[in-house]
Structures are given as structure tokens and as C-alpha cells.
Amino acid sequence: MCLGIPGKVIELYKTNGMQMARIDFGGVIKEACMEYLPDVKVGDYTIIHVGFGLSILDEKEALETMDLLKQIDALGSEEGTAV
Amino acid sequence: MKYVEEYRDADLTGKLLSDLRRAVTQPWTLMEVCGGQTHSIIKSGLDEMLPQEITLIHGPGCPVCVTPLELVDKAIALAMRPEVIFTSYGDMLRVPGSERDLFAVRAAGGDVRIVYSPLDALKIAKDNPKKIVVFFAIGFETTAPANAMAVVQAKAQNIQNFAVLVSHVTVPAAIRALMESPDVRVDGFLAAGHVCTVMGYWEYEPLAAQYRIPIVVTGFEPVDLLHGILMCVQELEAGRQEVRNAYARSVTREGNRPAQAVIQRVFEICDRAWRGIGVIPQSGYRLRPEFALYDAEQRFPDVQAIETRESPLCISGLVLQGIKKPVECKAFGKECTPERPLGATMVSSEGACAAYYRYGRLAAKGKS
């Protein structure tokens, strides 16, 4: 259901009227369709599933969550510093 | 790889496990819906590292596993036709039909090809005008936008020698069916992160309210899984039953609107049979009438499934609902192995049985 992996958009172009991109998966480059990510820009990280981009990864959100996970005190969660 | 390695960090995992141990005060049973999550949990050994109070049961989130036998038999029948090039995602090739699998059809001379993307199948159709390319469009909502786009493009580019054999299933109806079943006892759900990337998570709010269970949208890497489990346990310990998001870097409440629009344009909701479970109402997609030309079942009405036969030993259905664990099956590891699978949960690398066999044989001795 779910093999979606993160990849970086390095080029955007159109083929047959469809918005396509070249995606860099850590050194391996493959084409993917960006029709579902109309706001995507070169440099964005996206989740790619069976050759289609499904989301643009929110870096700010990711960093905030990471910080929270590294700090979380489970006992503190009662008071609302929930994960 | 960015956005991957940091979510497999051993130190952070260790820390989250301690947080979990402190948060838990009583036993809780959680179900992870998605086969990809099951695979990741067992491959990383996470299931054996959780506190004793947490039991994870594995849900039916494996589209390969739940594709009905009748449809697999139809796929095989289509693949054997000389005018057909049958294309599919790799996982489906080993799924046993009543008599054989798609691999065997290929060995017997059928033109069966693995594709990475549905657009590849479309290209094969363009390159082979004298053949009909049939694409096995399976999946949950995650894969529906991709499968839908192939149909949209086929119509737009007037590619007539292309048809899809649809086997789409949806998660919310499955959760409802599981909660309605008297045999299933689940305290909370870990919802599938990439299904929700497409569909958002607003559909789960009525379910959480009606069945009074927390549902947490969860990713796939060990850190993401622990984050989701921790969030779910916090809800349970606090007596709350909210829908929460532990995969916010990819998932928003409303989901991917353009993708949902194309799904709605191409598909309509229908009842679907889930292999091993039965018909779940309003749990699948079928092509809308205006795309009938691209519906393989309508293009080939004479392709009848041969009399379908499930192995009497196989308890896939019970495993998919989390009622039994793979190790509780009498045939597990004996008559049924990945080399000679009796059911889809042993064939698909996302299936719980395959995951247990592959990675977890030792788990049978310790905590199961």
C-alpha cells in the first residue's frame, strides 16, 4: 500500500502535457509525475509512490517534530506537552 | 538518504522506547493497518523491543493479500491470452490463483511484465499497437491517484489498446468492518501514513467518535512508528479518543486535493470482496461508466474465473483481521512457506505471514 520514499526534485519539465520531474533518491535518479503537486519547486523533497509525487515534505514540520521527539518527557505529556 | 536515516536512529529509538515504557500503565492492543508498517516493524525487530503491555496486531492493509481469488484467476486467464500483454506491480506475480500464479503463466509463454509505474504500462500500450495491454490496478487509496492517471491519460491520448483490471480497496470501511466484528478486539489504530497523505484524515474522525477509539496517522520508519504508538498510548492512558497525526511532515487533515479530484473523476465507491474476509460494503473503487472502454472486466466479458479454490488449510482471513497470529496457523512453516505459499499473506512481502517467516522465527520462542 505504501512504499513511498522521499526524493529531491532536481528538474521539472512537461511530457505529453503532464508535469514531470527528475527525482534524486540519494544518488539514484528516476523520473516521476508531479501532476498531483502543482506547487512543487526544484529543491523540494517529495514522497514518491509508483512513479507519482504524493506530498511535498514539510521541512519545518519535520524539524519541529524531531526536536519534540528528542525532548519529550512522557510524564510531562499529561500537562499538554503531547508528542 | 535525507528523511530516511534520521528516522532509523538507534539512540532516538531507544529514547522513545523509554518514553513509552514510562507512559504505559496497563495493557493496550493496537492495530497497524498497513502492510508496509507490519513489514518495517518486524524487519527492524521493533515488535520485540516494545514494552510487554503493548500488543501490536497486524491489519488487512496489504492490497496484494486482500485481492479476491476470483480476480487473481481472471488476471491469470487474461495473461494467458495471446493478444494480451499483462502488466502488473511486482508483488502480484507470486500470488497463487486457484491453479497457478502469474509467474507460471510467464514461464508458459504468456507476456507478463513487471512495471514500476502505471504510466510504464501505458507506454507499453503505445509501443505495441497490435496488442492489448491490461494493467492490474491494485492498491489502497495511496495507489489510486497513479492508477487513475493512467486511465485519464489513456483517454486524453486516445490510446485504445489499454485496459485496467481494478482491485482497489479503501481503509475507513475496513476499520468499520473490523470494529463491527465481535472477534476483533482493538484499543487503538495506527492509520496508514501514505493512504492519509492522499486522503487526509478527516474521514477517521467519525470512526473515532462512533467506536470511541483513538486513531493515529503513522509513518513507516522505526522512529515514526514509535511516535505513532506513543501518541496512541497517550490518548488511551488519558481516556481520550482523538484522531491525531504523527506523520505531519507528509500528512495534512485535508490530504492531497488534486489527487482526490482525479480519483473521484475516474472511480466511484462500490462494495468489494476482501480475500479471506468477505464483502465489505462501500470498501472499494470501480471505474465510472464513462471509462468503461478501459475496464478490463467489461472489455473481456467472456473471461470467466475458473472455479475458485482456496486452500482449506489457509487462515489468511483471520490473520488479516488480527484474530490470529501467523505462528498460530497449523500450516505455518510446514505446508505453507514463501516457496510454496497457500495464501496471499505468505506470498506478499507485506503479508504478516511472510514477514513472520522471513524475520521473526525467533519471535515464536520469546514474546509473540
Place this chain on the structure above:
Amino acid sequence: MSTQKLNLLGWTCPVPLQNYPTIVMGHGAGGKMMADLIQHLFAAAFDNDLLAQMGDATAFDLPAGQVAFTTDSFVVSPLFFPGGDIGELAVNGTVNDLAMRAARPLVLSAGFILEEGLPMETLGRIANSMAAACKKVMVKIATGDTKVVQKGHGDGIYINTSGIGVIPKGVNVAPDRARPGDALLVSGSIGDHGIAILSVREGLTFQTEIQSDTAPLNGLVDAMLVVTKDIHCMRDATRGGLAAVLNELASASRVGIEFDEKKVPIRVEVNAACEMLGLDPFYVANEGKLVAVVPAEHAEAMVAAMRAHPLGQDAAIIGQVVAEHPGLVTSRTSIGGKRVVDLPTGELLPRIC
């Protein structure tokens, strides 16, 4: 890969080879056409005194001592891939099988099954590739065979190579010699070859710098024997990858094997490709890597000696042999968990899920 052009001059056949841009059935029929092919393509490329005997069998003296004998067939598709071709594989693969018993390669045989329609130019390139690979290792192709099958009955070309080598005195490397306490070493990064092949396979194309790691390992093995003659086991990790080899060793020696996933060298791009395709790098094929089992006291010196050799620069100690769970291979995962690393089942399928 060699770019030496075929010498199409000076043939005496009434229907000269240069009139045949592709292989036809006659080239396997045992008559003048076949003789021409052998003389002007194969013998010209392989060029050595043993092959020049041109008998039904080649006669030569064997040095004294224990001899190793192996055979392997090569059916890779596509024939040419990043980092190599089927010819190079055919030579290196058999040289490596000999090297895994610590045998110095002496002679090879080469049997070809050619598909009608195979371009002569392609066959010439492959033969030259084999010749270059042999020269590197100083091994001779002493005898060969050619058959032609009808179009549609072969992937262009299949090659079988057999090899004879000589094992030095006092050395006994065998699959059943692993003992609890032994150290487990690997000579370098895994998964390169399989990913290089997949990157050019129909339907899965992706761009990458990854090349096949095909290489002859006998030089590396010689360097390892200098550290100690008491190497217990060696296997080259070809089809089925690292996982297949570890399982075979555990089974043959009736021991358990445990390794740390984080210690196994894997190139970043190979990892990325495996993620993308949903493959497990431990199951992906290699063509120039070996796994060695050595007594623990020699492990550090051994890995240092390997790293000093060009083909062992990324060598690492990845685990140990244990008495527990005989026949089973387990690993410590990246998060510190434990899992069984089973034998691969059937063909490696890219996942969607």
C-alpha cells in the same frame, strides 16, 4: 571493456566470415563456417599455446598438489551493462570460484551457445573482453565449444566456463570449517552488481553511477593467505547476495551466524536504489566480493591486509560465528533490534507496498 576491432582480413573460407554480419545456423554446424569462426574470432582473441593444439581435447601437465575444479554458466541480460559484460563475468566468475578454495587459476574452458542472429560485432566484443580478463589473471582458455540455436531459443549468447586451479599446500578452505568464535569478514560494498543490472533492465530504468563490481579475487586471496594460511571459509557472494552465502555457510558448518547490519559496507547509491525498489541489499547480487570466516585472533590483521589491496579497500569485520541457532543467520538491525536473515525465495521482486 576492449575496443579492439575484429581482424576480418586473410580468411580462406569460400564464404568468408566478413560476409556474415550475424551468426547463422551454419556457424555451429561443424564445417568450414564454424572453423572460420573459431579460427578468426575465438582463437584470435584467446591466442595461447594450449588452445593452438586445436584437438578435441587439450593435453597438458598438471603441477603436483591438490587441484580445484569448478564450472559456472552465464546467462545475464543485458549482455553489456555498466561496469562490464557477460564475457568478463564468465572469466571472473569462474576464477573467483577457484579463488574461494584458495586455488590459483590455471586453465579455463569456454562453451558458447549462440543464438542465430547475434551480431558478429557483439560476439567479437565479448570474446575480446574475455581475453582481456584472462590476461589480467594470467589464465589460459585452453579449450572451447560452439553451438548455435535457432532464433528465439536463447538470449543472444550463453557462456559456460569451467576452471582448474591449484591449491597451495597446507591450505584447506571449505564451507564446513566455520567454528563458533570465528570472525566474519566481507571484502567490500555489497549490492553493486545487482543494482547496476537492474538500472538497465527493461521497465525499471533509472540513472545511477553504480557499476558492476565484477573483478577477479585471486590476487586479494593471495594477500589474505599471507596473513594466515588458516582461513576457514571463503565464498563469493553472487546470486542471492550476502544473505544466501551466510545461510549456506551456517548450514554447511552447522553453526549460527550473527552480523551487525550497520557494519556491512553499502554504497549510498545502492541503498537509495534498494529503497526505491523495495529491495533488501543483503539479497542483491555481487560479482567481485567475498565473505571470509577466519579465526578471531587473525581478524584485525586480515581486514588490514584486505584494505591494503585495491579490491578490498572497504573490507570490514561484520560479525561472528556462534554456537547458538545452528543453521540460522540473524542480524542486529539499525535500531538495535534482532531479525532472522533468511535464504532468499525465488526471484527478487520490486515491491510497491
